[in-house]
Amino acid sequence: MEAQTITGRVRDLLSRFDGLPKLSLLGLLTGLLAAVVIILFRELTESTQENLLGLSNPDSYEDLTALTRILLATGGGLLLGLVFHFLATPYRAVGVAHVMERLRYHQGHLPWRNGLVQFFGAAASIVSGHSVGREGPGIHLGATTGSMLAGSMGLSSNHIRTLVACGAAASIAAGFDTPLAGVIFVMEVIMMEYTFNRFTPVILAAVSATVLTRIYYQGEAWITIEPLAFGSIWEISIFLVIGPAIGALAALFIYLLLWISRTTRDWPVWLRFSLAGLSCGLLAMPTPEIMGIGYDTINGILLGESSIMLLLGIVVFKLLATTIAIGLGLPGGLIGPTLVIGAAAGGIAGIAMHDWLGDDLSAVGFFAMIGMATMMGATLQAPLAALMALLELTANPSIILPGMLAVITANLTCSELFRQQSIFVMLMRARGLDPNYDPFVQSLQSKGIHDAVEHRVQLSRNVITVLDAQAMLELNPRFIVVRNDTNSYVMFPLVDLINWLKDHNELAEEDVITLLEIPAQYNDLALINTQASMFDALETMDSHNVDALLVEKRSWQLAQGCCVLTRDAIRDSYRFDTK
Template identity: 45%
Template sequence: MLAIPVGLLSGGVIIAFRMLVESSQGMLLPEDNIENYEGLAVGLRLLLPVAGGLAIGLIWQFLQQETREIGIVHVMERLAYHQGRLPFRNAVAQFFGAALSIISGHSVGREGPSVHLGATSGSQLGQWLRLPNNSLRTLVACGIAAAIAASFNTPLAGVIFSMEVVMMEYSVVSFAPVILSAVAATTLTRLVFGSDLVFSIPAMQLGSLLELPYVFIMGVTLGCIAALFIHLLQRSTTLSKGWPIWIRCTLGGSIVGLIGIAVPEVMGIGYDTVNQALLGQLTLSVLLVITAAKIVASALGLGLGLPGGLIGPTMVIGALAGGATGIMADIWLPGEMASPAFYALIGMCTMMGATLQAPLAALTAMLELTANPHIILPGMLALIAGVLVSREIFGKESVYLVLMKARGLDYRDTPLTQALRRIGVASVMERRYESLPEVIDRERVLKALASEPRWILITRDRQPLAIMPAADLARQVQEYPEKEECSLTDIPAERKDVAAVDFQATLQEALSILDNNDAEALYVTRHTIPGISRVYGILTREDIDRSYRVN
C-alpha cells in the first residue's frame, strides 16, 4: 500500500515543479504565454540562456561533485551501485537547477528531472521507513512511473517507461504497486491541471496500406537521426568532461542563445512547436530548419551539462522530422495520403523509442496520447525500424546507457542480477544459529546445542570470526565427553570465513560482498541503536544459489 503514498508524494513534487516553471515563464515571457520565447526581443533570446547557463554554472561550481549528479542517468547509477538510495540533496539541486534551465530557455525537457524527483520521493520514503533494499527498488520504480504519468497525463506509459527504460526488468510482483502509484499521481495531477493531454491531437488515420513502405522509410530515417543525436550528446559529454562546470554550462547556454537568435523555436521545451506541427501550421522548410537546430542545441546543451531532460527534445525533434516527411509524402506520392500530423505523431514516438531503445514505452505513449487504435499498426512498423537502425546499424544503445558508460559506469542487468536484487537477505538467511566465543566450556556448549541451531557463529573478542555446522560441534561433545573446555577453531569441523552484510541488503549485494571479501558465508547484521549492531542470521553461498533456483 506504500505505492499510493509514493504516487501522491511524487505527483505533488511534480506539480510543484511545474508550477514553479510555468509561473516563472508566465511572468517572464510576452503575452503570459509560457512557451512564447519567439516573442522575446532578439537580444533577450541571446542574453536569457547565456545568463541562465552562467548562473547554473556558478551554483554548480560551489556544489560538491556528488551533489551535481542528477537526472535519469543518476537514478540508474544509484540503482546499479547504491541499491536505489537516492540522496535528498541531489533532488533539491535537480529541482531548482532544471527549473532555472527551462525558464532560461535552454533546449531541455522537464521529464528527466521529473523522473529524478519521483524516484527520490520513493527512495526517501523507503529509507525513512528503513525498508530492505529490494523493497526500496520497488518504491523507486513507483516514483518513476508516477513522475512520467504526472508529466504526460499518461499513467500506462509511466508504468511501461519505469520498467523498460530505467529498471530494465519486468516483474509481475512489481507491476501492481507501480500501477497504483501511476494512478495516484495521475489523479492528483488531473485535479490540479485538468485532464487535457500535453499535445493537441487531431483525428487521424492511415490513408491506405500502400503508405506502409513510406512509413517504414520514415522509421529508418528517424533511426538515423536518433543515432546522430546520441552521438553528438556522447561526444560533447566526453570532450567537455574535464572542463570547469561553470564554463560548460555558460557555453551550453551560449550555443542555445546563438541558435535562438535565428531559430527561436529551439528555446524551451518546444511543445508549442509540436502542437503547430500536429495542426499542420508549419511549412516544410521551417520544419527542416527547426529540426536541425533543435538537434544541435539539445545535444550540445545537455552534453555540456545543462540540468534538464532529453525526452522532451527528442519528442520535439521526432514530431518535426515526422511532420516534414508527411509533407514530402503529400507532395511526391500519388493517391490519398494521411495528414502530415499523422506522420508527426508517429515520428515523435519513433524518435523517443529509438533514442531510449524503448519501443513498448513509446508505443504505449502514442496510444494514450491519441486514444486512436488506427495509429498502432503504422506506429509499430516505424518504431521497430527506427530502433533497429539505431541499435544494429549504428551500434547505439539506450542513450542513458551510453551516457553512463561515458562516465565510466555500467548498468549490470543480467537475468541473474535481476533475480538476485529482487530478493532480500532477510527472507533467505538462516535464523537458527548460536554465537559462541572461540574458547568455551562444555556447559555453555550443551546449553547452546539445546536450541538445535544449524550454525555456530565463532567470535573472537566479540567479533565474528567464522561459522561452523552445529552438527560438528555436537559430534565433538559426544566423542570427548571428558573435555571441559574446547577451542572452536581447533576441533575438526567445516569452518567458513565470514563477512558482514546489512539486514536490508539484497542477494545481489550479498553475493558481491562474498566475492569482494573472499568469504564463504555472511552474518546478517542491523544497527538497533547508533553504534550497536545485532546479528540476525547466517547466509551462505548455497542459500543464495538455492533461493535463486527456487525463484
C-alpha cells in the same frame, strides 16, 4: 519500544512476497507524493516564465527579441555554471542516467541533495530558454521521492528499488498523462525487467499520479490532438521509409551528444554552461521555436500550422541545441526535445508526401505523431513505451499499425546499423560506468535475503564449559557463531562440536572448552544488514573473501536470535526460482 517493534515487523513483512499488498499501498503513496513534486516543479517553471519573463505562454520565447534570447540563455547558463562550480562534484549528478547509476551501484539510494539540485537546476535551465525537457528531471525527482520514502521506513534494498521505479513511472504518467507508457518506460529503460512483484505497485503509482494531476489541471492536455485517421493501407510503404530515416536521425543525436560530452568533460563547469547558453541563443536566432520545452511547437506541427522550411530549421537547430546543452552537462532532460525533433521530422515527411501524392493521405498531424514516437523510441531504445504513449495520447488504435512499423525499423536502424544503444546506457558508459543488466544480477537485486537466511544459529562465547556445550546441543542449532579475540565472527557446524564431545566424553561438566580450538569446519563471517538484497550479499561475500555472512539485526529482532546467510543458500534460492 512497542512502536519500534511494530515498525520492525512491518519491515520484516515487506521483505517477503507476502508483503506485496502493503508494498502496493506504498506504491500508491509514492505516486501521489511524486505527483505533488512534479506539479510543484511545473508550477515553478511556468509561473516564472509567465511572470518574470512576461511570456504569453510558457514556451513562447519568440515573443522576445533575438538579443534578449541570447542574453537570457547565456546569462542563465553562466549563473547555473557558477552555482555548480561551488557545488561538491557528487551533488552535480542528476538526471535519468544518475537514477540508473544509483540503482546499479547504490541499491537505489538517491541523495536528497542531488534531487534538490535537479529541482532548481532544471527549472533554471528551462526558464532561461535552453533546449531541454522537464521529463528527465521529473524522473529523477519522482525516483528520489520513492527512494526517500523507502529509506524513511527502513525497507530492504529490493523494495527501495521498487519504490524508485514507482516514483519514476509516476513522474512520466503525471508529465504526459500516459500511465501505461510510464509503467512500460520504467520497466523497459530504467529497470530493464518485468516482474509481477514490481509491476503491481508501479501500476498503482502511475494511476494515482495521473489521477492527481488530472484533478489539479482539470483534465488540461499538454498537446492538442485532433482526430487522426489512417488514410490507406498503402501508406505503410511510406512509414517503412520514415522509420529508418528517423532511426538515422536518432543515431546522429546520440553520437553528437556523446561526442560533446566526452570532448568537454574536463572543461570548467561555468565555461561549459555559458557556452551551452550562448549556443542556444545563437541557434535560436533563425528559429526561436527551439527554445524551451517546445510543446507549443508540437501543437503547431500537429495542427498543420508549420511550413516545411520551419520544420527543417527545427530539426537541425533543435538537435544541435539539445545535444550541446545535454552534452555540456546542463541539468535538463532530453525526452521532450526528442519529441519535438520527431514531430518536426514526421511533419516534414507528411508535407512532402502531400505535395507529391496529393491530399488523400493521412493528415500531416498523423505523420508528426508517429515521428514523435519513433524518435523517442529509437533514442531511448524503448519501442514498447513509445507505442504505448502513441496509443494513450491519440486514443486511436488505427495509428498503432504504421506506428509499429516506423518505431521498430527506427530502433533497428539506430541499434544495429549505427550501433547506438539507449542514450542513457551510452551516457553511463561514457562516464566509465557499467549498467550490467544481467538477468542473474537483476534477479538477485530484486530479492531480499530474508527467506534464504538460516535462523537455527546459536551465538556463543569462545570459552565455555562442557555444561554450556550440552545446553547448546539441546537447542539443536545448525551453526554455532563465535566471536573471536579480534572482535570478528567465526561460524562452524554444530555436528563438529557433537563429534568432539563424543571423542572427549571423559570431560566433566565444569571443564572448559575453547570452541575455536576444536577440529571443525570454520567459516569467517562478514556482517550484513537485514535490508540487503541477495546481490548485496554476494558482493559483500566477494569483497571480504568469505562464504557466509552474519546478518545484523535491529533491536526489535534480538529476541529471535542471530542468523546467517551462506553462499550455498543464495545459489539454492536462485535455482529454486528458475525451476
